[in-house]
Amino acid sequence: MTSTKLEQQTVSSxxxxxxFFAYMTGxxxxxxxxxxxxxxxNGAWLSLLISGxxxxxxxxCILFLNRRYPGLSFVEYSxxxxxxxxxxxxxxxxxxxxxxxxxxxVLDSGLFMVSSMMRETPLYVFTxxxxxxxxxxxxxxxxxxxxxxxxxVIVVSIMIGMVLLLALNQYHPSFLLPIMxxxxxxxxxxxxxxxxxxxxxxxxxxxxxxxxxxxxxHRLPHTIIFSLILNVLIICVSCLCTIMAFGPLAGKKxxxxxxxxxxxxxxxxxxxxxxIIGISLLLGSFMKTTVVLYVLSxxxxxxxxxxxxxxxxxxLALLGFMVTLVGFDGSADWIGIVSVLHPVxxxxxxxxxxxxxxxxxxxxxxxxxx
Amino acid sequence: xxxxxxxxxxxxxxxxxxxxxMKKNSxxxxxxxxxxxxxxxxxxxxxxxxxxDWVDYYDxxxxxxxxxxxxxxxxxx
Numbered sequence: 001m002t003s004t005k006l007e008q009q010t011v012s013s014x015x016x017x018x019x020f021f022a023y024m025t026g027x028x029x030x031x032x033x034x035x036x037x038x039x040x041x042n043g044a045w046l047s048l049l050i051s052g053x054x055x056x057x058x059x060x061c062i063l064f065l066n067r068r069y070p071g072l073s074f075v076e077y078s079x080x081x082x083x084x085x086x087x088x089x090x091x092x093x094x095x096x097x098x099x100x101x102x103x104x105x106v107l108d109s110g111l112f113m114v115s116s117m118m119r120e121t122p123l124y125v126f127t128x129x130x131x132x133x134x135x136x137x138x139x140x141x142x143x144x145x146x147x148x149x150x151x152x153v154i155v156v157s158i159m160i161g162m163v164l165l166l167a168l169n170q171y172h173p174s175f176l177l178p179i180m181x182x183x184x185x186x187x188x189x190x191x192x193x194x195x196x197x198x199x200x201x202x203x204x205x206x207x208x209x210x211x212x213x214x215x216x217x218h219r220l221p222h223t224i225i226f227s228l229i230l231n232v233l234i235i236c237v238s239c240l241c242t243i244m245a246f247g248p249l250a251g252k253k254x255x256x257x258x259x260x261x262x263x264x265x266x267x268x269x270x271x272x273x274x275x276i277i278g279i280s281l282l283l284g285s286f287m288k289t290t291v292v293l294y295v296l297s298x299x300x301x302x303x304x305x306x307x308x309x310x311x312x313x314x315x316l317a318l319l320g321f322m323v324t325l326v327g328f329d330g331s332a333d334w335i336g337i338v339s340v341l342h343p344v345x346x347x348x349x350x351x352x353x354x355x356x357x358x359x360x361x362x363x364x365x366x367x368x369x370x
Numbered sequence: 371x372x373x374x375x376x377x378x379x380x381x382x383x384x385x386x387x388x389x390x391x392m393k394k395n396s397x398x399x400x401x402x403x404x405x406x407x408x409x410x411x412x413x414x415x416x417x418x419x420x421x422x423d424w425v426d427y428y429d430x431x432x433x434x435x436x437x438x439x440x441x442x443x444x445x446x447x
Contacts (some may be wrong), residue, residue, distance in 0.1 A: 306397065314383075314387050
């Protein structure tokens with residue numbers, strides 16, 4: 001494991017863009033299309049565009065604060081602007097939500113494996129292994145994360161691109177119409193759902209921006225915005241492909257890309273390739289869990305003004321594992337938490353503190369700059 | 371028995387990985403936070419072993435957010 005200290009670690013803006021893309025796209029590309037189409041129907045792509053624009057607003061706030069307080073993370077400038085105690089009070093929801101996010105990602109991939117691929121294996125086998133590997137990676141630091149994720153992002157993108165291309169003969173473009181048979185309400189419902197997961201989670205990048213090297217920091221806004229637009233486009237394409245393949249039944253598929261891979265039949269040679277979507281989901285979940293675990297340990301250490309975040313990586317991973325063991329009371333209960341509770345909890349955890357810090361910064365920022 | 375083994379292995383791994391590092395390198399504040407995290411995990415571990423469905427993480431936050439989240443979701447349906 002690395003011996004490089006936290007404050008010495010740097011990544012380029014391109015590497016941070018890759019981490020951001022991996023974190024945003026990792027598990028959402030497989031988990032989002034089915035439930036989103038279930039809410040918004042054929043207008044799922046419109047919902048994604050709406051929530052994507054709202055996500056861009058969050059990015060703009062974060063980039064504004066980063067420009068005003070270069071080299072500081074969200075916790076650090078929040079402490080300077082609002083004071084340590086107020087930051088701790090507002091961080092209760094943030095820390096709790098980060099823990100929920102981390103457990104949720106791992107639980108989702110474990111449930112996917114248990115329900116779709118390895119039905120006889122206990123859930124804790126998957127959750128424990130994902131947490132163990134993520135903890136080891138987060139412990140190694142952001143430089144190792146950046147180097148590793150580059151390769152994994154390429155592999156996952158090729159796998160998903162391959163499935164979408166091989167299913168070409170199953171697509172029926174006529175299924176895409178009508179776009180809004182029930183008016184605007186389902187689209188807004190879909191936008192509300194997809195804003196909660198994954199676009200409100202953009203907030204985490206505010207903790208990682210100080211790691212970008214000064215040499216490449218001028219390219220940071222373009223890289224982050226490009227990564228986000230690419231993420232919106234890729235999830236939109238996945239939704240469109242799922243609708244074209246399954247039509248009205250698309251919303252009933254929990255893991256839409258997995259179902260799409262299941263029906264791939266190309267020249268009678270390539271068929272039943274759903275296992276590569278299983279691999280992609282595991283890789284995507286691993287990447288997202290690692291980033292959340294890293295940010296969670298960083299957030300906690302900066303909140304209490306400690307220098308080494310690695311101390312908290314393993315107990316936080318253990319805590320996340322325990323949440324997956326006792327927090328899961330059945331699939332129906334879990335779907336309720338993810339689809340109904342998640343967006344409001346995310347707003348209280350990320351959007352409210354961000355807007356508060358932004359407001360305080362606008363009113364008294366200039367004096368702090370000096 | 372199976373649940374007991376799972377929890378013991380999970381805590382054992384953390385002890386094995388962190389014991390030396392914590393003993394040598396950490397401040398009192400870091401140790402206090404570390405211990406608090408372990409205590410919360412221990413509570414959940416006991417809850418899992420005895421399987422009595424004690425108050426858990428989601429019960430707390432469901433109580434806070436369920437009302438507003440439910441009404442927003444219902445209004446959009």
